[in-house]
Amino acid sequence: MPADPAVVADLSELVRLEDPDFYSDDPFPLYARLRRESPVHYYEPLDLWLLTRYEDIREVGRTPLIFSSSDGILLNDFRYGNVVASFFPPNAENFALDGPPRHAELRKAIRTPFSPVNVAKLNEQVRSVVVEILDAIVPGEDTDWLTDVAMAVPSVMIATLLGMPPEDRPLLDGWANEIIKMGAAVGKEELAEVAAGLGGMYAYFADQLADRRRNPGTDLLTALAQAEDAGALNNETVHMMVAGVLSAGNETTRNLVAGLAVAFSEHPEQYARLVTDPTLARNATDELLRWITPVRGFGRTVTEDTEIGGQAMRRGQRVYMLYGAANRDETVFADPETFDIGRDFREAMHLSFGFGEHSCIGSSLARLETATVLEEMARRFRSIELAGTPRRHAQLLANAYESLDVTVRV
Ligand code: HEM
Numbered sequence: 001m002p003a004d005p006a007v008v009a010d011l012s013e014l015v016r017l018e019d020p021d022f023y024s025d026d027p028f029p030l031y032a033r034l035r036r037e038s039p040v041h042y043y044e045p046l047d048l049w050l051l052t053r054y055e056d057i058r059e060v061g062r063t064p065l066i067f068s069s070s071d072g073i074l075l076n077d078f079r080y081g082n083v084v085a086s087f088f089p090p091n092a093e094n095f096a097l098d099g100p101p102r103h104a105e106l107r108k109a110i111r112t113p114f115s116p117v118n119v120a121k122l123n124e125q126v127r128s129v130v131v132e133i134l135d136a137i138v139p140g141e142d143t144d145w146l147t148d149v150a151m152a153v154p155s156v157m158i159a160t161l162l163g164m165p166p167e168d169r170p171l172l173d174g175w176a177n178e179i180i181k182m183g184a185a186v187g188k189e190e191l192a193e194v195a196a197g198l199g200g201m202y203a204y205f206a207d208q209l210a211d212r213r214r215n216p217g218t219d220l221l222t223a224l225a226q227a228e229d230a231g232a233l234n235n236e237t238v239h240m241m242v243a244g245v246l247s248a249g250n251e252t253t254r255n256l257v258a259g260l261a262v263a264f265s266e267h268p269e270q271y272a273r274l275v276t277d278p279t280l281a282r283n284a285t286d287e288l289l290r291w292i293t294p295v296r297g298f299g300r301t302v303t304e305d306t307e308i309g310g311q312a313m314r315r316g317q318r319v320y321m322l323y324g325a326a327n328r329d330e331t332v333f334a335d336p337e338t339f340d341i342g343r344d345f346r347e348a349m350h351l352s353f354g355f356g357e358h359s360c361i362g363s364s365l366a367r368l369e370t371a372t373v374l375e376e377m378a379r380r381f382r383s384i385e386l387a388g389t390p391r392r393h394a395q396l397l398a399n400a401y402e403s404l405d406v407t408v409r410v
Contacts, residue, residue, distance in 0.1 A: 011038050015050065017075055017320065020185045020394040023296055028337065031325035040311035046078045048299070048318040049311065052325035054332040054351065056309045060300055060319055061356025067300035067319060069097045069358060075396045078299055078318050080188040086195045087182050089202065092240035093233075096248075096358065103357060109227045110241055111361065113161060113220050119364040122157070123372075129156045130372045134380060139410045142387040145261045146254075146404040153369050154253035158246060161365075163212070163219025172246060175201040179247035183397025198243070205242050220245065245362075251398055252294050253366045257373055258390075258401045259292035265386040265406065267339050274341060274378045281374035284341035285367050290350035291339050293324035294399050298354065323351045324399075381408040 014030055016022040034041055034052040041050040051057050060067040073096065076083040088094055095106035112118060133152050137143050151173065158176075159169050178201075181194045205221075212222040213229070224238045233241075264271040274280055299320040302313050313319070327350045328336040333343075353360035360366070377384070387407045393400035 011041060012044070015041065015043055017043055017048075017050070018045070018079065018185065018396065020392070020396060023324075023396075023399065024392045027324070028328060031322065031328060032330075035325060035329060040309045043320070046075070046318060046320075048078060048320050049308065049313055051308065051319055051321050052329075053309065054326040054329040054348070057321040057323070057326045057351055058355050059308060060321060061354060061359065064099050064103075064357040066303055066306050068099055068303045069300060070099060071301040073097065073298040073300070074183055075297075075299065075320065076182060076184075076191065078320075080191065083182050083191055086192070087179060087198065088240040088243060089236035091234060092236035094240055094244075096244060100357065106233070106237070107361065109224065109233055110220065110245065113223065114361045114365060116364045119368055122160075122365070122368065125160060126157060126368055126372045127376070129153060130369075130376050134373075134376050137408060139381065139408050142405050142407055144403075145406045146258050146401055149373070150254045150258035150261075150401075150404070153257055153373060154250050154366075157365065157369055158249045161220050161245070161249070162208075162242065163217050163221050164208070171204065173250070175243070176247050176250040179243060180251045180398065183395055185394045185396050201243065202239050205239060209238065249362050249365070251400065252362075253369055255294035255398055255400050256288060256292060256366065256370055258404050259294065259399065260288045260370070260374070261384060261404060261406050262386065262390060263288060263291055263339060264384050268383060268385075270339055270341050271384060274374060275382065278375050278378040280341050281371040281378065282367070283343070283345070284374055285370045286345050286350060287339065287341045287343050288370065289352040290327045290333070290343070292399060293327050293350075293352050295352065296324055296397060296399055297322045298358075321351075323354070326351045377408075381410060383409045
């Protein structure tokens with residue numbers, strides 16, 4: 001049983017960032033207490049400042065030279081050192097960790113396929129993928145929503161983006177599931193083993209890149225092969241980018257599509273609203289992003305003595321941005337503990353895609369995939385309910401499930 005945050009006086013006893021149960025056992029009362037009593041909270045085990053307020057997190061995003069990604073962004077980076085970097089080839093320039101100005105130059109190399117205009121061109125493709133997946137569901141029977149829907153949709157789309165043959169999708173899924181372990185609640189040795197096991201993936205993509213040089217297409221692998229040939233990126237950086245997109249684009253959207261089944265099962269009146277008015281799908285996607293917060297948080301290292309929210313911090317200390325807490329900040333969102341698919345985001349957008357320099361490059365794609373799932377669900381299913389209790393993944397980074405079954409009705 002988690003300690004009751006209203007009863008236990010000392011916040012330091014309650015904040016357990018390295019324990020996956022800290023995030024799964026309804027952390028929101030505690031997040032509210034942190035925002036109220038200790039919004040820039042010192043977390044002694046990692047010499048880290050935990051940020052829970054919307055504006056404080058935006059301030060970090062705005063100042064990447066002071067709040068740097070270069071020493072890692074995961075809790076596991078801060079626990080063990082260099083975990084993200086160890087998952088990618090040694091000479092790779094990792095744009096998720098680079099700061100200005102190099103970060104923007106590297107990001108440019110993969111920006112085009114992710115632009116809202118180019119993602120909009122995928123509209124029909126996304127729809128046909130989603131239609132096929134949802135058409136296979138048998139109403140009234142238990143459905144493995146996690147595998148059959150939440151994993152399948154982003155996986156098919158990432159494979160398409162990379163220009164991979166459909167039969168190779170299980171391979172891609174397997175590697176994406178390995179890479180995401182960098183954010184799991186596991187020990188240093190296990191992380192090193194996972195990183196060492198990625199050789200097969202890099203060999204596979206070397207073949208694929210060679211193939212795109214012989215047969216160029218319009219996919220991301222072709223664009224990366226051409227960027228390497230033009231001297232803009234070295235070979236290791238190309239591999240880093242492929243592996244980064246493969247992992248960042250899969251698991252995150254998976255957790256959103258999984259989480260939406262839970263959210264709507266728990267709030268059938270909101271699902272009924274979507275069925276009545278499927279044009280709410282786009283807005284509902286952002287409310288689901290706010291509500292679920294598929295990526296729990298990222299960190300930064302302080303490069304010079306500074307302050308946030310009036311709290312002084314020293315060079316070398318860390319900050320950790322708890323997006324799920326900022327997404328319920330009552331000074332920004334009206335009635336933040338209410339799930340409302342009609343919520344008005346014109347004044348303030350949630351922070352589930354991060355903010356500033358490193359904000360998510362795949363946000364348009366993730367939004368398109370999820371909104372399409374919602375539209376097609378609304379068209380087919382009158383209701384959705386959980387079949388059994390979902391099981392959570394022992395993750396620190398991702399708000400992820402290990403199993404999640406539902407029953408839909410028409
Ligand atoms: C619901 C889905 C998604 C969520 C919640 C999400 C969340 C995030 C967040 C919070 C960041 C900020 C990282 C930071 O500040 O250090 C980020 C960055 C990133 N995301 Fe996503 N993401 C999603 C989908 C995707 C997709 C579909 C792709 C690619 C296909 C993608 C690729 C990336 C990449 C490459 C970065 C690094 C950007 C940079 O450092 O400049 N993400 N994402």
